Amino acid sequence: MTDGCGAPADGAASLAGVDIDSQAVVQGQVIHDGSAVTTGYARLLNHGGDFVAEVPLSDGGGFTFFAAPGDWTVRVLAPGGVSVDRPVSAGYGRVAKLDIVI
Amino acid sequence: MSRSDVLTGADWVEAHRSDPGVVLVEVDEDTSAYDKGHIAGAVKIDWKKDLQDPVRRDFVDKTGFEALLSGRGIANDDTVVLYGGNNNWFAAYAYWYFRLYGHRSVKLLDGGRKKWELDSRELVEEVPHRPRTSYVASEPDTSIRAFRDEVVAAIGKQNLVDVRSPDEFSGKLLAPAHLPQESAQRPGHVPTAKNVPWAKSANDDGTFKSDDDLRALYRDEAGLDFDRATIAYCRIGERSAHTWFVLHELLGQGNVKNYDGSWTEYGSLVGVPIELGDAK
Numbered sequence: 001m002t003d004g005c006g007a008p009a010d011g012a013a014s015l016a017g018v019d020i021d022s023q024a025v026v027q028g029q030v031i032h033d034g035s036a037v038t039t040g041y042a043r044l045l046n047h048g049g050d051f052v053a054e055v056p057l058s059d060g061g062g063f064t065f066f067a068a069p070g071d072w073t074v075r076v077l078a079p080g081g082v083s084v085d086r087p088v089s090a091g092y093g094r095v096a097k098l099d100i101v102i
Numbered sequence: 103m104s105r106s107d108v109l110t111g112a113d114w115v116e117a118h119r120s121d122p123g124v125v126l127v128e129v130d131e132d133t134s135a136y137d138k139g140h141i142a143g144a145v146k147i148d149w150k151k152d153l154q155d156p157v158r159r160d161f162v163d164k165t166g167f168e169a170l171l172s173g174r175g176i177a178n179d180d181t182v183v184l185y186g187g188n189n190n191w192f193a194a195y196a197y198w199y200f201r202l203y204g205h206r207s208v209k210l211l212d213g214g215r216k217k218w219e220l221d222s223r224e225l226v227e228e229v230p231h232r233p234r235t236s237y238v239a240s241e242p243d244t245s246i247r248a249f250r251d252e253v254v255a256a257i258g259k260q261n262l263v264d265v266r267s268p269d270e271f272s273g274k275l276l277a278p279a280h281l282p283q284e285s286a287q288r289p290g291h292v293p294t295a296k297n298v299p300w301a302k303s304a305n306d307d308g309t310f311k312s313d314d315d316l317r318a319l320y321r322d323e324a325g326l327d328f329d330r331a332t333i334a335y336c337r338i339g340e341r342s343a344h345t346w347f348v349l350h351e352l353l354g355q356g357n358v359k360n361y362d363g364s365w366t367e368y369g370s371l372v373g374v375p376i377e378l379g380d381a382k
């Protein structure tokens with residue numbers, strides 16, 4: 001069991017060693033003008049718009065969430081007041097890919 | 103105590119970070135962000151390595167806290183400004199901890215590392231050297247710390263505030279969704295607990311909402327009885343430290359405790375009552 005609770009400083013957590021069959025993974029990359037956005041945050045919201053989790057974007061602009069099956073929203077926050085929402089559907093046994101252009 | 107006594111902003115930090123008697127401290131669980139860049143002059147505290155006992159499930163004792171602060175060059179009369187990632191969760195935990203050991207002047211940087219980054223303010227890699235001090239801590243003030251038996255006894259009698267996300271509260275998720283979901287504990291929440299996710303107290307940039315909005319959130323929307331004692335909990339006690347900060351420090355509620363054992367302890371106890379399902 002993870003005894004901590006914080007998000008990793010690299011928000012694109014590796015899936016190595018993770019049993020995908022038991023996880024509903026949402027993973028993606030944030031892009032601006034063809035380049036990865038490296039300063040910013042990806043936030044996962046539930047169907048009611050409530051905060052579920054948030055990670056800082058990785059050096060490659062990536063993010064990873066371990067959700068539950070269902071519909072979610074990923075919100076990207078970036079400098080300059082950027083706030084962009086994108087819907088995503090997650091399920092066990094697959095990685096829901098979501099690339100977001102801002 | 104006013105809001106400005108316990109909370110400060112980036113402009114104040116920019117203006118005063120080099121003042122004698124002001125110490126910036128970045129606190130997080132994953133401190134690799136500090137190593138890549140931090141606010142100039144800030145020293146680092148690692149939530150796990152520095153604040154947790156390496157053997158028992160507990161935080162470091164008075165002697166350990168004294169050794170930590172002495173080693174970081176923090177003196178008893180310094181004003182300590184804490185900030186970190188994760189929307190200041192671990193900085194709020196450290197704030198609670200500084201208060202527990204009696205530090206007189208301590209503040210949170212509103213919005214923490216996230217707002218600093220989103221505002222495109224400068225981060226540096228240079229690690230400051232601070233001369234060692236001889237810090238003397240007070241005996242721990244357990245009037246702000248709840249233990250498991252108090253939580254069980256508080257069911258139906260005190261305000262219990264579960265600050266996790268609605269999906270963790272209901273049992274749909276066992277951890278924040280940036281972590282793989284694990285099943286070491288039973289899902290659910292303490293019966294009679296109100297679910298007021300910590301995130302409702304903050305704006306998207308991590309800054310705290312106004313005192314009026316916070317009072318409306320906890321008293322009017324969630325129905326907390328401000329005349330009763332309150333215990334806040336989450337999964338490991340850091341998000342609930344954020345809510346403890348709101349209730350005790352910003353809103354001035356007198357009898358508020360943080361249950362740092364939180365769900366990782368409660369959800370593993372034998373025989374205690376657990377409730378499943380959405381907030382009522």
